[in-house]
Amino acid sequence: MRVVVAPLRIFPPGERRIVEVGGRSIGVFHIGENFYGVRNRCPHQGGPLCLGHLLGDAVADAPGLARISEDPLRIACPWHGWEYDLDSGQSFMGAAVAPGVRSYGVELSPGGSLAEGVLAEAPAKRIPGPYVAETFEVNVEDEYVVLHA
Numbered sequence: 005m006r007v008v009v010a011p012l013r014i015f016p017p018g019e020r021r022i023v024e025v026g027g028r029s030i031g032v033f034h035i036g037e038n039f040y041g042v043r044n045r046c047p048h049q050g051g052p053l054c055l056g057h058l059l060g061d062a063v064a065d066a067p068g069l070a071r072i073s074e075d076p077l078r079i080a081c082p083w084h085g086w087e088y089d090l091d092s093g094q095s096f097m098g099a100a101v102a103p104g105v106r107s108y109g110v111e112l113s114p115g116g117s118l119a120e121g122v123l124a125e126a127p128a129k130r131i132p133g134p135y136v137a138e139t140f141e142v143n144v145e146d147e148y149v150v151l152h153a
């Protein structure tokens with residue numbers, strides 16, 4: 005089923021719309037150049053997933069210059085905080101760490117050369133959770149945003 009969500013000219017990047025399609029509530033998100041469609045029902049316990057905060061990743065170009073990536077790619081459910089990838093619907097809960105408490109050695113070292121090694125390391129990967137939100141194709145046809153549900 006194809007559903008016109010809105011004319012593209014009144015649906016700018018950074019906005020979302022929630023539409024009802026065949027008894028289902030679906031969130032449509034315009035982020036950067038892309039559109040995403042996600043069922044507005046969290047697979048954890050049925051919370052209104054598409055009312056949650058959009059999340060970007062923390063990135064750093066240099067020591068002390070941490071920032072959040074420009075385009076958010078995940079949404080956090082407002083009920084219990086499970087995070088979902090907008091594209092795949094895969095759930096995640098926070099940054100990737102093994103269960104339990106970890107301890108780390110800490111030392112003081114001078115100089116910026118140390119930071120180069122730290123920044124060269126691969127970022128921590130997130131551990132997928134057990135839930136997958138239903139996602140939908142969204143595209144632009146003749147200047148209209150169209151949801152395929």
Ligand code: FES
Pocket residue numbers: 046047048049050051081082083084085086
């Ligand atoms: S209902 Fe969404 S995280 Fe629990």
